Amino acid sequence: MRAIAVSTFRADPALVEVPKPDPRPGQVRVRIEYASLNPRDWQFANDTLDGLAPEVFPLVVGVDYAGRVDMIGSGDNRFRVGDHVFGRTGGPAAGAGTYCDYVCVPQESAIALVPRGLDARIAAALPSAGMAAAQILEAVSLRGHESLLIVGAAGGVGTCLTQLAKARDVRVIAAVRGDERARMGSLGAAVTIDVTDGPASDAIRASCPDGVDALADLASATPEAFAAHAAALRPGGIALSTRGVAAGAALPRGVRGVDFRLDPSPVLLDVLAAGAADGVLRVPIDAELPLEKAPQALDRNRTGGARGKTVIVLREHGHC
Ligand SMILES: NC(=O)c1ccc[n+]([C@@H]2O[C@H](COP(=O)([O-])OP(=O)(O)OC[C@H]3O[C@@H](n4cnc5c(N)ncnc54)[C@H](OP(=O)(O)O)[C@@H]3O)[C@@H](O)[C@H]2O)c1
Incomplete structure (x- = not known):
């Protein structure tokens, strides 16, 4: 699958091919439609890689996503194949970056259903x-x-x-x-x-x-x-x-x-998504761009100037 990943210490994030992950017991695999950019995505690549074992690379960047569940790991699961979901993963260090086609996440992680009436772009922009x-x-x-x-x-x-x-x-x-x-x-x-x-x-x-x-x-x-x-x-x-x-x-x-340290929660995602679907909470989208442009978007965000969120398009909602 396609991914924006850091391939070694101090390397810049770049477009690479990595194996498609399979969900472990209790996980769901999400076919990502949109990811959103957070400063943490470049801060992580900048600051927190030293000390990691070399075999963890390539590390896929990103934490926020929206997409469809396309596979369920063994055991009971609160999600079904086809569910439209969004959330925030544990990120690159947990092997769950989101600037890519598929991500596997535990069902009890910060993942929730996209409510009716909420654009999947906004859902992807919302979590962090x-x-x-x-x-x-x-x-x-x-x-x-x-x-x-x-x-x-x-x-x-x-x-x-x-x-x-x-x-x-x-x-x-x-x-x-x-x-x-x-x-x-x-x-x-x-x-x-x-x-x-x-x-x-x-x-x-x-x-x-x-x-x-x-x-x-x-x-x-x-x-x-x-x-x-x-x-x-x-x-x-x-x-x-x-x-x-x-x-x-x-x-x-x-x-x-x-x-401050963020404590991600699926319940909070539900509350925020309901507010966004009702129009009570607006999530301004600053830019929308394809996966291959994500490295430039990370560079831009590093220099400042964000006016709302940048959304990375993996595939348009509803298209194969
Ligand atoms: N600790 C946590 O758990 C946690 C959770 C969420 C976010 N964060 C951190 O919080 C920060 C903000 O996150 P974000 O998602 O809002 O980032 P963002 O979308 O990139 O927005 C940052 C904003 O700060 C502005 N800015 C930068 N320097 C400024 C200054 N000196 N005075 C006034 N405005 C300034 C930028 O615009 P201009 O450059 O045009 O001024 C931009 O609008 C990031 O560093 C992120 O990593 C931490």
Whole structure:
């Protein structure tokens, strides 16, 4: 089958042929229609390969997918051949990358049925970004009328988080690069700040003079950059990083740092998919491209600029 894979240490992901996997007991095999791109897909290839045994290569990239169950492993299974499903796998290290034609996943993993009315592209775009957004909102435990500063709000996680927070009456301050006021406003941001326009701290203070209640920093890759954003928080506020830099940051007195880790769940997938099918949660698609263009898309995402999700097309839904 076709796959985008890393073939050895420090190699760039490239199009290769790999054997089609067979499902083990309790697994399902999914014939993938769409996969979606997450920064983790290139971060993984960049950062986390050292220490792996050479025989694990080639490692297929990707975690998010939508497609049809085409084979069931032995034993009882909650899925049937032909079910239209989507989800998030354990990824390359688990031998379950998704930039490929087929993936095998345990039936109890983060996999759910695509509800009627939900486009399979959107289903593929939803798992990592949607689940991260929902769990970030839980982690910062905001109630209505509190404020949330989202840094990197225009990307996959940020666009979902903005909407979920707004749905709880949380006041979202979206920090982005570029003029994204119209887009972020339509998703529910109360204030949109272009961080390339001058010091973001001035604009944040102007919109929240008593300090922000929580920070979700989806962009800062250093403790210093993260701490600079956390300076906008009021005492007692929560500063969350999705990039693992909170623990090393010098935070203002009284501000609690959190390094977020996604905990994928099939139940959460059902909830998010229902919201997306109803149109309550919009998942903006930034780009849609064929499998062979995925390496370039990974390179592009590495340099920034995401405005929603990139979807990789393995085969159009309903076609053979
Ligand atoms: N820890 C976890 O479990 C977990 C879970 C999910 C995601 N994540 C991580 O969270 C991060 C965001 O994920 P994502 O899926 O939303 O990525 P994405 O779709 O690529 O979006 C990232 C966004 O950040 C913006 N950005 C980058 N630098 C910025 C800056 N200095 N100020 C403002 N905006 C900035 C980018 O646009 P511009 O470049 O145009 O500004 C882009 O819109 C990734 O690093 C991902 O790996 C971690």
